[in-house]
Amino acid sequence: MFPGATASGEKAAYAVVGAPLDVSTTFRPGTRFGPERxxxxxxxxxxYDHLTGLHFSELSVHDRGDVRAWDDAPAYLSWLAGELGDAVADGAVPLLLGGEHTVSAAGVNATxxxxFVCLDAHLDLREAYDGNEYSHATVTRRILDRAGAGVGEGKETDGGADGRIESDGADADPGVEEAVILGARTGSPEEWDRAAESDVTVVPPEEVADFDVDAHLNGRSAYLSVDVDAADPGFAPGTGTPEPFGLEPREMRDVVRAVxxxxxxFDVVEVNDRDDGQAASLAAKLCRAFVYAHADSRERSD
Structure with a gap:
């Protein structure tokens, strides 16, 4: 159980869900251990959080456990989106613990x-990676496209052995309006071309501290994803594709509080078991920072 997640499922304002998917990690696997770590x-x-004056254990957080992963990523995303959708239907804000970044597509579908606001070292705008459309390196592209299981709205095809979901026409949801990628510092030429389109905003690491993400949202609703590799690997070495010249933890915390x-x-993803807990500790702290800031905002608006 996530420490302090003491609320019952029926009354929870926040629902922790583990998604230990680890099927497309490119270089250093181990994200299956992320939720537990x-x-x-x-x-x-x-x-107790001094900034907000709130106690985590009093914020109605419930841990729903892990949604066991299997090798068929499209089918798993579809199932995971349903599990997260159940939490949303119960009135809870989902807190998804990855798992590889692919699981964010299910979180977006459920909410x-x-x-889509994402802290990430990588653009993740590839159409496919090593022939895989459901790689961790394609997740932001899939979210923008809303194409495939766990990403698009619609119905299962008659021959849905691959778990895909197709749009059923005029009532199709076009997906998110925009992807805002904060801290990105690498990508393929094709990804940078896609990032130049009007529905993507990329903020490099050196500009994140001065970027007013709240003003950029301008009243629009968001889904916030934290890929722990957005941090410089000196702070979070336990991740699959570390990329130097990244963000400092305080910069990431400030983005989380603002969004x-x-x-x-919310999700935090790409934590593995290849360090002494630095990445997991940062991920856990950012998750708690999200809950404190979100709950504080709710209390102030009541």
Whole structure:
């Protein structure tokens, strides 16, 4: 159980869900251990947050456990989106613990935001990676396209052995309006071409601290995804594709706090077991920062 997640499922305002998917990690696998490590390294944190004056254990957080992963990523995303959708239907904001970044597509599908905001070292705008359309390196492209299982709205095809979901026509949801990628510092030429289109905003690491993400959202709803590799690997070495010259933890925390009041859901992904807990500790702290900021915003608006 995530420390402090003491609420019952029926009354929860926030729902922790583990998604230990680890089928397309390119270089350093181990994201299947991410949810367990994030929970474990959250045990050292104080319950009380001085900035907001809130106690985590009093914020109605419930841990729904892990959704067991299997090798068929499209089918798993579809199932995971349904599980997260159940939490949303119960009135809870989903807190998804990955798992590889692919799982964010299910979170977006379950919450249906206007904008996908992502802290990430990589653009993840590939059409496919090594022939795989459902790679962790394609997740932002899939979210923009809303094409495929767990990403698009619609119905299962008659021959849906691959788990895909097709749009059923005029009522199709076109997907998010925009992807805002904060901290990106690498990508293929094709990805940078896609990033230049009007529905993508890329903020390089050196500009993140001065970027007013709240003003950019301008009242639109968001889904916030934190790929832990957005951090410089000196702070979070336990991730699959580390990329130097990244963000500092405080910069990531400030983004999380700024986006939280507008967010319909949150995830933190790409934590593996290849360090001494630095990545998991950062991920857990950012998850808690999201809950504190989101709950504080709700209390102030009541």
């Amino acid at each position: 994030i929970r474990r390294f959250a045990r050292t944190f104080d319950d 249906d935001p206007d904008v 939280a009041p507008s967010a319909e859901g």
